[in-house]
Amino acid sequence: MPPLVSSNQSAQIAAASSLQFVLPEIVTAFKQQTGHNLRVTYGSSGNFLRQIVQGAPFELFLSADESYATMLVEKKLTVDSGRVYALGRLAVITPENSGIALTPDLSSFATALEEGHLQHFAIANPDHAPYGRAARETLQALGLWQALQPRLVKGENVAQATQFAISGSSQGGIVAYALALAPAISRLSRVLPIDQSRHQPIRQRMVLLKSAGGIARLFYDFLSEPEAQAIFQRRGFEVPQV
């Protein structure tokens, strides 16, 4: 749990776990420009939603999709309806030595499945994780969803799914492109971004909570500026068309 008092010098921010490799860079850029500190907690958007409803002292919530942010808007806990700050992208990922080729239609996974080489395939839990939902839509679009059912391992959030995918106990998975690009992960794996037409867009929305102070509001605006948007794009996100 985050500390229950928010200091004047920094803002308390809740961020979806898919952001944990992109946000530090943006936070650094923000600090260089404004001199302000931010305290960022990463986790599952659903958990943050519940915590914020229960009064957790976050000032800005960067959700992994629209629904969780919108629920806070409906509960009248936010300043306004917020903004889409980035579009999430999916990638298929496989451990370096899995011997499975990466193709846009995942046909090599289908082959591995038929031949019995595919023990496990990791995605985030599609019942509640936005990237899991998009992964399910992709697998359905590719006609692999039914066949993969008995082989699916589900991460509690997309970061855990990524961990599972490269653990060597799975032969791959569909995870957030932004996580797959991180050096700690790409060092151990091969990565191929997935065509965005395969799933509903992952529109990542942010909302300022009513308690938001000046620094949180500054950062909120900073995230939509070209400098931050360029970092998002470089780190595996798509920039939203406003």
Add this chain to the structure above:
Amino acid sequence: MDITALTLSLKLAFWTCLILLPLAVFVGRLLAWQHFPGKAWVEAIIALPLVLPPTVLGFYLLIGMGANSSFGQFYHSLTGNHLVFTFDGLLLASVIFNLPFAIQPMQRAFEAIPTNIREAAWCCGLSKLESLQRIELPLAWPGVVSALALTFAHTLGEFGVVLMVGGNIEGETKTIAISIYDRVQAFDNHTAGIMSAFLLLFSLVTIGLVYRLTYRRRRHGR
């Protein structure tokens, strides 16, 4: 109510108890009566799961049981099964994190058997096995039952380790505790509420019976 998850949890608890019963009787008895160098450390290792966060155990299991690990490969060559994301792995984890719950009550029960009774058994010419069967276990049985009940209930309740090494596979690693978490995550408070109430009642009854048993042992003396 997620019946598949409940069945899986019961199955896990059953196998955990079955494996730990002989192990805990052996180790508990040893620790109760034998003194050997390093005994304190052995007891400390057994007690570790009581104090370590489940994430520590989960982390080591994830690394240590993986398909790339030597133990994972050894197990695969032995059984043809994998340990991560499988029931086998969950059972191994469950046996480890239940060690103190199984061993400590049994150790206390064996410690409570007076030395002169054991000596009388030797003098009567009972073999070690006969002594265990006819003298020690009948005297220590409340401790044995307590240990099994605690282990059973604790397995149903274990969450952190399973979340880290299970992979949430229906019928394989998705236990009732994980299923409750899933339902809460999906904002299905109704189902989560039913399952939580069931676990609450079940655990209360189990622990309550254990305490009753302990009182009775005290009342009837040793």
